[in-house]
Amino acid sequence: MNTLAWFAFASLAAWVWLLLGQGFFWRTDQRLPPTTRGPGHAREATAGGPGVPVGGHARDEEPGAWPRVVIVVPARDEAGVLPLSLPSLLAQDYPGVAEVVLVDDGSTDGTGALAVELAGRCGGLPLTVASPGEPEPGWTGKLWALRHGMALARARGPEFLLLTDADIAHEPDSLRLLVSAAVGNDLDLVSQMARLRVESMWERLVVPAFVYFFAQLYPFRRINRARPRATAAAGGCVLLRTETAVAAGVPESIRQAVIDDVSLARAVRRAGGRIWLGLAERVDSVRPYPGLGELWRMVARSAYAQLRHSPPLLLGTVAGLVAVYLVPPVALVAGAAAGNAPAAWAGGGAWAAMAGSYVPMLRYYRQPLWLAPLLPFTAFLYLLMTVDSAVLHHRGRGAAWKGRTYARPEAAPDR
Known part of the structure; x- marks a missing residue:
């Protein structure tokens, strides 16, 4: 030869x-399952670890007492996508107490004012709009906004924080399913890779491959094992246990990270937290990438x-x-x-x-x-x-x- x-x-x-x-990595079966049982079911230990079935799927159950959740949305110049995403958060069908904190990170397109207008028009969960000012030295912009939003959120005493980008739209049951998976499986971080927009020809060529390459680099099954061999998260949709965030020192401990989702997952893992990552069925990105x-x-x-x-x-x-x-x-x-x-x-x-x-x-x-x-x-x-x-x-x-x-x-x- x-x-x-x-x-x-x-x-x-x-x-x-x-x-x-x-x-x-090429399989796409790591998904949150639909919730078919009512609250109050106890967790079970399975072959995949406490409460986590083999393959990393969350149990098909809901928690008995719904914890308080604050949704934190960092937003910078997002007026173009906010009408498609923010109403979906305000309309969450969540049985417990939840509210939304949107951090207007120095926008110049009226993002903060638009958020207030949308909340007044759509109703739903309470909305707080805040602005942290320009980032201090050593901070990336998104993490600076998250720092401010998470501090405001922790003052409300939530058990969980949902960190979600301003271009991410959620189906009405998204928060309920995320919390059910976290509580039912004793997870500290539940992350879903939002389904990205695929409409233009370039999006069709590039976007599915982007997720394919990410899964090749960070195989979801390995991340979701009881004894993981990899660590990662998808920053567009992260449900994070508040006490674990404090123990991990986030976002301060990762303040310089550009790849903030992977950095966040590693910080949580170092603090002893349990992580789950999978593909989303009820969470979508509305940000367009029409050209190469x-x-x-x-x-x-x-x-x-x-x-x-x-x-x-x-x-x-x-x-x-x-x-x-x-x-x-x-x-x-x-x-x-x-x-x-x-x-x-x-x-x-x-x-x-x-x-x-x-x-x-x-x-x-x-x-x-x-x-x-x-x-x-x-x-x-x-x-x-x-x-x-x-x-x-x-x-x-x-x-x-x-x-x-x-x-x-x-x-x-x-x-």
């Missing part, structure tokens, strides 16, 4: 390992931070993306053209395994399955976005979001 064939077989072997040895430019900025602003700003990790990531995602189609086409059957067969097998593993995510996003063979093209885009993220960092421009630039942001800490 020549060099191309060896590379093709190495890629095929990598895909066999990814499919079987990386926590079955918007999607590029979304990925590039934090990609290099995820690699801890490490050139060796960047080189390893680029090499891994090439070997795993780009070699298979190249080997198939080049091998077929040159009459190199081993390279063509191995490349085709790796490409088929790749496309097959992507099918469940496309089904979750209700997208046509013909997009599956295009995953190498999307991976190439992510490779370029990651390199661009590193270039921006070394030029001192770092992560930029909503008019703020963090020239040297911290990566999510491991300790």
